Amino acid sequence: MASEKSDRVVCKAGQRIFHEGEAGDRAYLVVSGQLEVSKSMDGGETTVLALIGRGEIVGEMALINNAPRTATVRATTDSELLIVSPESFQRKLSAMEPVTQHLIKKFVNIIRDQNIELSRLRKVVR
Amino acid sequence: MASEKSDRVVCKAGQRIFHEGEAGDRAYLVVSGQLEVSKSMDGGETTVLALIGRGEIVGEMALINNAPRTATVRATTDSELLIVSPESFQRKLSAMEPVTQHLIKKFVNIIRDQNIELSRLRKVVR
Numbered sequence: 001m002a003s004e005k006s007d008r009v010v011c012k013a014g015q016r017i018f019h020e021g022e023a024g025d026r027a028y029l030v031v032s033g034q035l036e037v038s039k040s041m042d043g044g045e046t047t048v049l050a051l052i053g054r055g056e057i058v059g060e061m062a063l064i065n066n067a068p069r070t071a072t073v074r075a076t077t078d079s080e081l082l083i084v085s086p087e088s089f090q091r092k093l094s095a096m097e098p099v100t101q102h103l104i105k106k107f108v109n110i111i112r113d114q115n116i117e118l119s120r121l122r123k124v125v126r
Numbered sequence: 127m128a129s130e131k132s133d134r135v136v137c138k139a140g141q142r143i144f145h146e147g148e149a150g151d152r153a154y155l156v157v158s159g160q161l162e163v164s165k166s167m168d169g170g171e172t173t174v175l176a177l178i179g180r181g182e183i184v185g186e187m188a189l190i191n192n193a194p195r196t197a198t199v200r201a202t203t204d205s206e207l208l209i210v211s212p213e214s215f216q217r218k219l220s221a222m223e224p225v226t227q228h229l230i231k232k233f234v235n236i237i238r239d240q241n242i243e244l245s246r247l248r249k250v251v252r
Binding site: 027029055056057060061063082084089092096097098099100102103104106107108110111114115117118121122124125 | 153155181182183186187189208210215218222223224225226228229230232233234236237240241243244247248250251
């Protein structure tokens with residue numbers, strides 16, 4: 001996708017970071033540049049959902065479950081990204097004090113449970 | 127509710143920690159003892175959803191939004207709880223490194239957004 005050295009990714013304007021439907025195995029923090037989050041709609045057209053700048057994170061659901069990416073992310077300018085892998089997230093978690101650790105794990109579980117319930121309800125509504 | 131000194135609550139078996147529908151302004155970590163999470167059902171009866179032991183957290187949604195408590199929590203044995211206030215959660219957050227801080231804030235926002243979407247869908251399904 002782009003040149004990758006250790007935990008950083010350098011990408012050119014227009015390059016794709018990840019594509020909707022792909023398996024996700026990491027999140028990205030924008031160190032510099034700008035990313036565009038887009039999604040293909042039922043009619044086939046593509047809608048831009050958000051622009052992500054310095055200090056913001058994309059793809060964080062990969063740290064929570066193994067569900068496919070729900071949107072496509074592309075660099076709109078030359079960008080530098082920091083890779084946040086599930087392993088580095090787990091390491092960060094382990095270094096936290098127990099109360100915080102528990103709280104974060106609980107949040108992750110809440111997101112996972114809500115996601116399952118959302119999928120269920122969306123199927124009923126559809 | 128129970129005797130409270132600084133950030134700890136000591137409660138007797140049977141005492142209520144919080145009640146479904148009440149405004150929530152804090153979470154609790156179980157230091158010792160056991161809590162029971164219950165919910166009143168449509169028919170009027172009460173269902174026990176979970177038992178919460180040492181090292182586990184209840185009421186964490188109060189750290190995320192101001193929605194009323196969704197369940198009732200009661201001590202099943204004499205228990206000691208550590209209060210986690212939104213302020214102490216914010217202080218813990220501020221002490222984290224920026225990547226972790228961003229990630230946690232993002233998780234909190236995801237839970238908030240999913241909650242709104244869940245409420246919307248549940249109204250449609252009902």
